[in-house]
């Protein structure tokens with residue numbers, strides 16, 4: 192993560208507050224002020240959509256039968272906000288992102304639940320042409336391996352025109368102009384990139400081309416899966432700044448998947464922490480990262496090396512996250528690595544307890560809060 196010099200001596204919590212605190216209000220306000228009158232190529236929308244994921248479960252077929260990669264996910268993306276999803280490898284982040292596009296491929300399938308997107312309805316029910324139109328035009332996305340997803344036989348510009356035609360964009364010149372502008376803002380020579388084939392671009396450049404493709408159709412819901420993995424720190428900081436700027440200018444609802452807490456600290460208004468296919472904690476980024484409640488979130492934050500002082504203070508989380516085959520079928524998925532483990536964690540799924548907009552799924556946290564309430568009463 193790129194850290195400005197003046198912030199180096201701050202604690203993580205202070206940096207998070209500085210990075211995120213003011214923005215959430217600003218972006219929500221900006222989004223609110225934008226409306227149906229916005230003069231974009233796509234005139235059939237009226238501002239950023241809200242998204243409501245309810246009881247979503249996705250399974251993959253394996254030799255051992257169908258196993259859940261995400262289970263019982265409830266998640267809201269409020270209109271005009273950036274939500275970051277963080278978790279270790281295999282926690283189900285990409286599967287969740289694909290579900291927002293109804294793009295889970297065999298051997299996977301959405302087993303149950305819904306993904307309601309304003310203006311589109313429940314996308315898990317969309318099929319065929321409706322689904323194709325929704326992707327790209329209404330939902331822009333960058334998949335995890337974006338740097339490898341270009342067609343090697345066509346220039347970027349040709350692929351851009353193909354994309355525009357397939358979505359019936361009449362103003363193709365405007366599309367090219369916007370693409371050049373976006374590429375220019377990400378530090379590249381737009382005209383040259385559009386004339387290039389994939390092999391003429393570095394991994395980082397291809398990643399940025401992927402982000403351009405996600406934004407250029409003016410979709411108002413943008414899903415970015417690990418948008419900055421192939422990038423060096425300076426470029427990563429630039430890209431995150433642009434994601435934030437474009438998000439605010441165009442009034443987007445943005446969903447960013449990452450394994451890097453620094454990325455969400457930089458850009459996200461809200462944050463969801465995933466573990467073993469569950470969302471274990473979610474809420475406003477500054478609050479969750481400033482004073483995490485779930486023991487897994489606490490462990491993730493402890494594992495970040497400090498910017499100053501003793502690097503040895505960072506404590507890696509002991510143990511490994513579960514795989515598809517080892518996720519416990521009942522009880523708490525995190526219990527094997529948890530210091531707060533109780534008997535009930537073996538058998539019962541933790542309840543999701545709301546604290547305003549902040550939601551935590553942990554037996555120990557719920558029990559401690561109940562005790563505190565009793566003491567006070």
Ligand SMILES: Nc1ncnc2c1ncn2[C@@H]1O[C@H](COP(=O)(O)OP(=O)(O)OP(=O)(O)O)[C@@H](O)[C@H]1O
Nearest residue numbers: 251260279280281282283284285286287298514515
């Ligand atoms: N095509 C597939 N077939 C079988 N299992 C799969 C498939 N895709 C994903 N999985 C499994 O589903 C679980 C969730 O995977 P997913 O890629 O969604 O996690 P992730 O958090 O995005 O991980 P990463 O950060 O490594 O991309 C993992 O256990 C993974 O092995």
